[in-house]
Amino acid sequence: MRKILITGGAGFIGSHVIRRFVNKYENYQIYNLDKLTYAGNLENLVDIESKKNYTFIKGDICNEYFINELFKKHKFDSVIHLAAESHVDRSITDPLAFAKTNILGTMVLLNAFKEIWKSNLEDKLFYHVSTDEVYGSLGETGFFTEDTPYDPNSPYSASKASSDHFVRAYGETYNIPYVISNCSNNYGANQFPEKLIPLFINNIINNRELPVYGDGNYTRDWLYVIDHAIAIDLVFHKGENKETYNIGGFNEWRNIDLVKVLCKQMDLKLKRQEGESEKLIVYVKDRPGHDLRYAIDASKINKELNWSPSVTFEEGLSLTIDWYLTNKVWMSNVVKGDYKTYYNKQYK
Ligand code: NAD
Ligand code: TYD
Numbered sequence: 001m002r003k004i005l006i007t008g009g010a011g012f013i014g015s016h017v018i019r020r021f022v023n024k025y026e027n028y029q030i031y032n033l034d035k036l037t038y039a040g041n042l043e044n045l046v047d048i049e050s051k052k053n054y055t056f057i058k059g060d061i062c063n064e065y066f067i068n069e070l071f072k073k074h075k076f077d078s079v080i081h082l083a084a085e086s087h088v089d090r091s092i093t094d095p096l097a098f099a100k101t102n103i104l105g106t107m108v109l110l111n112a113f114k115e116i117w118k119s120n121l122e123d124k125l126f127y128h129v130s131t132d133e134v135y136g137s138l139g140e141t142g143f144f145t146e147d148t149p150y151d152p153n154s155p156y157s158a159s160k161a162s163s164d165h166f167v168r169a170y171g172e173t174y175n176i177p178y179v180i181s182n183c184s185n186n187y188g189a190n191q192f193p194e195k196l197i198p199l200f201i202n203n204i205i206n207n208r209e210l211p212v213y214g215d216g217n218y219t220r221d222w223l224y225v226i227d228h229a230i231a232i233d234l235v236f237h238k239g240e241n242k243e244t245y246n247i248g249g250f251n252e253w254r255n256i257d258l259v260k261v262l263c264k265q266m267d268l269k270l271k272r273q274e275g276e277s278e279k280l281i282v283y284v285k286d287r288p289g290h291d292l293r294y295a296i297d298a299s300k301i302n303k304e305l306n307w308s309p310s311v312t313f314e315e316g317l318s319l320t321i322d323w324y325l326t327n328k329v330w331m332s333n334v335v336k337g338d339y340k341t342y343y344n345k346q347y348k
Helices: 012-024 064-074 088-093 095-117 155-174 196-205 225-238 255-269 299-304 313-326 328-334 338-346
Strands: 002-007 028-034 054-058 078-081 125-131 178-183 185-187 210-213 219-224 243-247 252-254 281-284
Touching: 002 012, 012 028, 012 225, 064 095, 078 095, 078 225, 088 095, 088 155, 088 338, 095 125, 095 155, 125 155, 125 225, 155 178, 178 225, 185 196, 185 225, 185 313, 196 210, 196 255, 196 313, 210 255, 219 225, 219 255, 219 313, 225 243, 225 299, 243 299, 252 255, 255 281, 255 313, 313 328
Parallel strands: 002 028, 002 078, 028 054, 078 125, 125 178, 178 243, 185 219, 210 281
Antiparallel strands: 219 252
16 A cells, blocks of 8 residues: 655646546555645646545645654655646746745655665665756757756746756655656646736636737647646656656647637637637736746657657647536636736736
């Protein structure tokens, strides 16, 4: 019987990872630790919340006493760590919150793990889920490999880079078995509408402007969230100790081209005239320190763990739009309260 602590399981990616593990591995006990910040939402997990092998724990990874007691009580043999502050724009307005959760929170977990297992580390694993943004920005060509030097530009990516370094340092210094994966931009069901795709889907539904930063020529590599969850499952079970795996969609889009494809699909699904949603596009002030291009070379995970994305971007995007169109109550609950304040401040 494995006892796995998954942090941040009420968030976007975490909820897909929780669902996969709880449904697929009935002999594992899965504990979801989440503070339920604005990004955490237990509605993401209603379909599995009463499963016997699932337990939700509300708590803060930065609370050292609480985390130490939790590890003493449950003796988790593995951690899959996703809890984080995750939005670049918020990191620009509140960088300290990112340092606290992403760096300090990761260290608190590493320390607790080290303290309960000491030298008894066989069959234990600390899996740290990270981002391709730690590598900084690419020019027009090239790809991030696992050997690309870290060069983060935003407080978000700097805090994630730092947390990656601490995981490696604990591996070297205290022999904690670890794996790290660095993934490209995810999209799919349950993503909070502060990130590009769900924000724009929601705005198109409501006939609101689509605020494209700068000239719209920034490029991202997009991966369907379920494919990320499948990759996490593989890395968790088959990844080599102390290795890093880059995960990406082999799927680069300039923001403006992606937004146009999204608008086309939305016009069809909403039975609007072709071109109607595109009229909502407005170019707005750029994000400071905006990374020009991210592109992942995912050949290591492809060759070593036999992973590749299961859906094309058009299929994944269509599934994502359908999810938002059928889950309007989810969206209306999410945009209640603080969201309006955030939105008005960010896009004033
Ligand atoms: P998210 O913002 O949707 O969810 C984060 C979750 O962490 C929320 O449920 C939140 O309540 C929880 N959380 C935040 N602070 C916490 C704390 N102090 N204690 C306990 N829980 C806390 O994020 P996401 O997009 O699902 O990303 C999950 C992880 O994957 C992050 O580590 C992120 O850096 C990484 N990642 C994200 C992407 C992406 O495109 N979204 C890509 C690559 C890697
Ligand atoms: P985002 O979803 O915030 O992810 P990240 O910054 O982690 O890549 O943004 C994706 C791209 O879309 C990025 O280049 C910024 C851009 N963007 C906009 O043009 N307008 C927006 O309102 C948002 C949220 C993002």
